[in-house]
Amino acid sequence: MNKNYVNLDVNPCKMCMPMGGSLAFKGIENSMILMHGSQGCSTYIRRHIATHYNEPIDIASTSLSENGTIYGGAKNLKHGIMNVMESYSPKVIGVLTTCLAETIGEDIRGIIEEFKQKKDISCLDIIPVSTPGYGASHFEGYYHTIRNIISFYNEKQAIPNEKINIIVSNITSADIREIKRIIELFQVEYVLIPDTSETLDAPYKENFTKIPDGGTSIEDIKQMSGAKATIELSVLIDDIYSPGKYLEDLHQVPLYQCPIPIGMKNVDSFIKALCTITGREIPVSLVEERGRMLDAIVDSHKYNGEGRAAIYGDPEIVYAVTTLCNENGIKPMIVASGSKSYKIRDLLKLNESVVIPDTDFETIHKYVKELKPNLLIGNSEGKFIKEKEGTDLVRIGFPIHDHIGAQRKLYVGYNGSLRFLDEITNTLLDIKHHGYRERLYNEFYVNKGGNKNAQL
Amino acid sequence: MKKSVEAYTLEDRKKHIVVKEKNKEQGIKCDQHSISGAVSQRACVYCGARVVLNPITDAVHIIHGPIGCSSYTWDIRGSLSSDSEMYRNSFSTDLQERDIIFGGEKKLAGAIDEIVESMSPQTIFVYSTCVVGVIGDDLDAVCKQAEKKYNIRVIPVKSSGFAGSKKDGYQAACNAIISLMDDKEYKIDIKDHRTLNYLGDFNLAGEVWILNNYFKEIGVNMITGVTGDSTIEKLKKAQNASFNIVQCAGSSIYLAKMMEERFKIPYEQVSFFGIQDTANSLLNVARLTGDKKIIRDTEVFIKQKKADIASILQKYKEKCAGKKVAIYVGGGFKAISLIKQFNELGMTTVMVGTQTGRQEEYDTIKELAEEGTVILDDTNPTELQKFIKEKGADLLVGGVKERPLAYKLGIAFIDHNHERKLPLLGFEGAVNFAKEVDLTVNSPVWNLVREG
Numbered sequence: 001m002n003k004n005y006v007n008l009d010v011n012p013c014k015m016c017m018p019m020g021g022s023l024a025f026k027g028i029e030n031s032m033i034l035m036h037g038s039q040g041c042s043t044y045i046r047r048h049i050a051t052h053y054n055e056p057i058d059i060a061s062t063s064l065s066e067n068g069t070i071y072g073g074a075k076n077l078k079h080g081i082m083n084v085m086e087s088y089s090p091k092v093i094g095v096l097t098t099c100l101a102e103t104i105g106e107d108i109r110g111i112i113e114e115f116k117q118k119k120d121i122s123c124l125d126i127i128p129v130s131t132p133g134y135g136a137s138h139f140e141g142y143y144h145t146i147r148n149i150i151s152f153y154n155e156k157q158a159i160p161n162e163k164i165n166i167i168v169s170n171i172t173s174a175d176i177r178e179i180k181r182i183i184e185l186f187q188v189e190y191v192l193i194p195d196t197s198e199t200l201d202a203p204y205k206e207n208f209t210k211i212p213d214g215g216t217s218i219e220d221i222k223q224m225s226g227a228k229a230t231i232e233l234s235v236l237i238d239d240i241y242s243p244g245k246y247l248e249d250l251h252q253v254p255l256y257q258c259p260i261p262i263g264m265k266n267v268d269s270f271i272k273a274l275c276t277i278t279g280r281e282i283p284v285s286l287v288e289e290r291g292r293m294l295d296a297i298v299d300s301h302k303y304n305g306e307g308r309a310a311i312y313g314d315p316e317i318v319y320a321v322t323t324l325c326n327e328n329g330i331k332p333m334i335v336a337s338g339s340k341s342y343k344i345r346d347l348l349k350l351n352e353s354v355v356i357p358d359t360d361f362e363t364i365h366k367y368v369k370e371l372k373p374n375l376l377i378g379n380s381e382g383k384f385i386k387e388k389e390g391t392d393l394v395r396i397g398f399p400i401h402d403h404i405g406a407q408r409k410l411y412v413g414y415n416g417s418l419r420f421l422d423e424i425t426n427t428l429l430d431i432k433h434h435g436y437r438e439r440l441y442n443e444f445y446v447n448k449g450g451n452k453n454a455q456l
Numbered sequence: 457m458k459k460s461v462e463a464y465t466l467e468d469r470k471k472h473i474v475v476k477e478k479n480k481e482q483g484i485k486c487d488q489h490s491i492s493g494a495v496s497q498r499a500c501v502y503c504g505a506r507v508v509l510n511p512i513t514d515a516v517h518i519i520h521g522p523i524g525c526s527s528y529t530w531d532i533r534g535s536l537s538s539d540s541e542m543y544r545n546s547f548s549t550d551l552q553e554r555d556i557i558f559g560g561e562k563k564l565a566g567a568i569d570e571i572v573e574s575m576s577p578q579t580i581f582v583y584s585t586c587v588v589g590v591i592g593d594d595l596d597a598v599c600k601q602a603e604k605k606y607n608i609r610v611i612p613v614k615s616s617g618f619a620g621s622k623k624d625g626y627q628a629a630c631n632a633i634i635s636l637m638d639d640k641e642y643k644i645d646i647k648d649h650r651t652l653n654y655l656g657d658f659n660l661a662g663e664v665w666i667l668n669n670y671f672k673e674i675g676v677n678m679i680t681g682v683t684g685d686s687t688i689e690k691l692k693k694a695q696n697a698s699f700n701i702v703q704c705a706g707s708s709i710y711l712a713k714m715m716e717e718r719f720k721i722p723y724e725q726v727s728f729f730g731i732q733d734t735a736n737s738l739l740n741v742a743r744l745t746g747d748k749k750i751i752r753d754t755e756v757f758i759k760q761k762k763a764d765i766a767s768i769l770q771k772y773k774e775k776c777a778g779k780k781v782a783i784y785v786g787g788g789f790k791a792i793s794l795i796k797q798f799n800e801l802g803m804t805t806v807m808v809g810t811q812t813g814r815q816e817e818y819d820t821i822k823e824l825a826e827e828g829t830v831i832l833d834d835t836n837p838t839e840l841q842k843f844i845k846e847k848g849a850d851l852l853v854g855g856v857k858e859r860p861l862a863y864k865l866g867i868a869f870i871d872h873n874h875e876r877k878l879p880l881l882g883f884e885g886a887v888n889f890a891k892e893v894d895l896t897v898n899s900p901v902w903n904l905v906r907e908g
């Protein structure tokens with residue numbers, strides 16, 4: 001059983017599709033999001049993202065009311081687009097549907113077409129993406145939206161070029177900066193999507209702009225169908241949602257799917273893909289970084305050997321973290337995700353661990369009580385278990401609401417993996433050191449009769 | 457200043473903005489559905505219902521709908537409990553595509569069965585979300601059937617997000633509570649004139665407890681907070697109070713009115729934010745008991761409390777006076793008490809807005825505000841940014857979504873929302889509040905920011 005209850009999800013370990021869609025659009029240059037549905041969804045999603053990134057997150061809503069729900073929301077949608085144009089003047093508006101819009105059967109494409117015929121909006125692209133919250137989780141919504149953005153601009157195949165497409169999963173802004181650095185070491189041109197390295201981690205400026213600088217540019221996206229190859233940092237997403245698969249099937253762009261480069265082997269496969277595509281050797285500096293990581297994991301292997309982890313969150317992150325743990329002798333006792341990525345079982349082939357996709361925190365909690373791991377690795381939603389069981393939590397993924405700076409933490413590449421591993425190791429060391437004098441005193445002294453033998 | 461509103465782009469929004477001028481009738485457009493595409497900071501009906509009901513600690517709260525609505529609201533509020541922790545769980549029917557097509561009633565009934573079997577709760581609240589309102593699930597019927605089957609209360613809360621605003625959610629919640637309270641078994645015949653219920657406080661950071669400590673000192677008896685740190689049983693006993701006091705009127709005034717009608721319990725509005733309001737409200741409570749001794753004790757108590765904190769508050773006042781404040785909060789009640797509280801610290805409010813303020817509340821705000829103050833209803837980031845800059849505010853008070861905006865604009869920020877972990881109520885709260893203001897307004901980081 002994946003969940004303790006059949007008809008209920010208790011304490012969700014997933015979010016809804018438009019959340020994934022929003023995170024994807026946040027990495028597109030000069031874009032704004034308009035959610036078609038009722039007001040609450042957009043506000044909740046904004047709040048959830050803003051608390052993680054500590055950045056203003058503006059997402060408009062068409063604020064459907066009872067009338068709009070009964071008679072259709074075309075008027076609201078058109079009006080909403082106008083208002084967003086007026087107050088934000090974006091180059092792109094991503095229109096994401098919510099459960100409500102989908103349930104009442106809104107034809108957003110049709111409405112947008114109608115709108116375009118009446119209004120001259122030649123300098124604005126409106127990209128409709130269907131993301132019903134009940135359809136799938138934020139995980140699928142994220143890739144599905146990237147796929148739609150790419151296909152929007154690549155109906156016609158672009159002129160063949162030498163660029164490499166990099167499709168990243170929902171990783172931190174610092175991670176994206178690191179991936180760019182690594183690619184740049186190979187001296188190749190690339191298009192990285194969605195690029196949240198600046199948009200969701202913007203420097204302080206004297207003149208604040210409502211739409212942050214940065215993001216993948218439209219010009220770049222338009223060239224993706226002519227690229228030399230695609231590297232998609234995902235091994236678990238279904239083909240129907242995969243942007244790389246779209247580019248391969250429709251535009252014959254060769255696809256390399258690698259896990260998020262966290263952990264020695266996962267970074268290796270990313271680097272190997274880059275070598276294969278570019279025909280270049282591994283840059284010297286990366287060889288050094290790898291050597292340093294190897295040196296460090298030897299230093300910490302005995303401490304890590306005492307780790308027993310419960311890993312949860314987005315499937316891709318969970319997969320990468322689990323391989324990192326395996327490499328270092330940290331036992332993955334529980335490997336869990338709220339999304340339905342059953343593929344993870346086949347890929348990980350872990351016979352001694354509980355691997356549960358499509359689950360909730362209530363169930364994860366039950367297994368934590370049963371198997372007593374000494375580490376939780378995942379997003380801040382595990383705080384409940386941490387609080388109740390007193391298990392230490394090493395944070396990675398989205399959302400992280402109880403700590404600051406989630407967007408600038410580095411996890412990928414040899415450098416990032418090492419930093420993250422050190423964080424795990426040090427947590428284990430703290431556990432070990434905490435109260436060990438007292439523990440040993442109790443175990444070997446007090447319980448064995450104290451100083452009786454000294455009474456001569 | 458007037459011009460600046462006129463120059464503002466979104467036509468539909470202009471009537472929701474007023475710049476105070478003395479001796480002039482100025483109405484503000486409020487209590488309207490949000491404008492499409494305007495990036496309102498509001499949530500939804502369901503959110504309102506959850507605010508009011510969720511602090512009932514021993515109830516099971518089932519969100520009937522797709523997962524998002526439940527995911528984003530799981531244990532996000534700072535309501536504390538002295539008893540059960542049941543309310544901190546988020547139960548969702550996690551509706552899938554097939555449920556949307558074939559209906560979700562079966563799943564909901566199954567969910568209730570499972571919960572009753574595993575935790576045997578006395579009361580279950582079932583919230584409807586947007587799609588449930590559309591696919592036509594008969595919530596009432598499912599709940600009624602479950603009530604019969606298990607002999608417990610299963611109360612439907614009609615909170616489909618699109619059907620109104622947060623306020624309608626408050627109302628739905630109040631309806632649910634009154635249906636729960638109306639239990640003859642718990643009725644006693646002779647009421648004690650010293651007993652009251654405290655409505656419209658959700659025990660954020662233990663605020664109900666703070667107030668209850670005051671009540672113990674002055675000799676009045678609180679049956680329960682509504683709904684802060686309440687249980688099903690306490691709520692059923694609430695009908696025995698001699699009077700009700702209402703803190704957050706926006707959310708709980710309907711309930712007060714219904715309780716007056718049904719149980720003949722009169723009510724009075726109070727506010728325990730800020731020293732002056734706290735003192736006045738405590739005296740008011742004492743007078744409502746009609747008990748001379750209590751009134752005398754209360755006077756002494758207030759004097760003592762004020763004296764205890766006077767010097768420390770004076771210290772903060774010296775450090776904060778003269779700063780300019782922008783306020784953007786959920787309800788009008790909160791905005792009003794904040795203006796007063798900043799006055800106590802010698803600070804001026806230059807901008808004030810609410811998500812769902814009522815006309816009367818906007819009138820009071822206008823009265824309290826100084827000439828030129830910008831008053832906003834259901835505003836958005838564009839307007840916040842514009843007016844904060846124009847009015848030269850040093851500090852913004854708001855919720856989680858507004859915080860990053862304040863920081864990007866290089867000004868101080870105070871959280872005054874349901875997630876707070878620091879009590880801001882009563883005498884202790886007034887000190888905390890001043891301390892918070894000082895912490896942010898006088899932080900050395902602003903020197904670096906200004907130097908660029």
Ligand code: SF4
Nearest residue numbers: 016041099133524525
């Ligand atoms: S699950 Fe659906 S209704 Fe709920 S927040 Fe997500 S989009 Fe909105």
Ligand code: SF4
Nearest residue numbers: 040041500525586617
């Ligand atoms: S679906 Fe409706 S009830 Fe749920 S968050 Fe959105 S607006 Fe609120």
